[in-house]
Each structure stands twice: as structure tokens, then as C-alpha cells.
Amino acid sequence: MQIEEWTAKILECDLEQDILRYEVTGSKTGPDGTGEHNERFVSNSRRVVIEPKMWMVNWSLRYREADLPDDYQVTWRTLPLFVDTYEAPVTDDPAGEYATRLVQGLANSEHTLKLIPSGDGPVPVAAFRVYCPPLQ
Secondary structure, eight states: OOOEEEEEEEEEEETTTTEEEEEEEETTTEEEEEEETTSOEEOTTSOOEEOGGGOOHHHHHHHHTOOOOTTOEEEEEEOOSBOSSOOOOOOSOTTSOOOOOOBOOOOSSOOOOOOOOOSSSOOOOOOOOOOOOOOO
């Protein structure tokens, strides 16, 4: 898991033949594969999955009777579902409970959390809560 910006650059768009080909590149991963709008895309790194129903470009262009702009591309960012560096909240009430979500969205299986102190002194963590949703 990492924060990254992604770009899908359109390589070919032919409305008459219903063709839309694209390449996906990550800001950290680099070039990560090419795909077509009517097939499920899984990038080489397996970090990006695009379902065919996510592409509405050809339909939209036909509906609007428009052409695709030159150098058209789509960008998005992956955002973390985790805390990379834990910082204890500043509090007025030391008896209060101040929960911080460290990670979410993991597969319902065994995981290891490693805490590495970044300085001298105690690590300000009193307890951990682990939620395990029911298996489906």
C-alpha cells in the first residue's frame, strides 16, 4: 500500500469501431500496462483494476457528437487506508480515550503490526482494538 498518482493516457479512440485503448502509469510504479475499454484491466503491478463498465468515453462522445480532445488522459490518486506514522493526539484529559485508526480494508486474515519507536521515551499506546468482520 502506498500513496500514488495514476494516469490513464488514451492511445487510440475510434468511435466507429468502438475502440478505446489506453496505458496506465503510476507516479511511483511507472508504466504499468495497457488496456482496452471493453475488457477488464489488471495492471502489471496488480495495483490498478479497471472494470469495463467504468469507461463511458466512447458512449459519451457518440451521445454528444464530439471528438476526443488531443492528449486526453484521466488521473486519480490512491489514498492511504492506514497511518504511516502514529502521532499521539494532544489532550487535556489524560484519562480520556482517543482512538486512532491505524489501518482498514485489510483482508479478513492474519496480519502483523510492527511498531518502531522513533525516539526516546514511552510509546503512548495503551491498547489496540481489532475488528474482525464476519466471513461471507
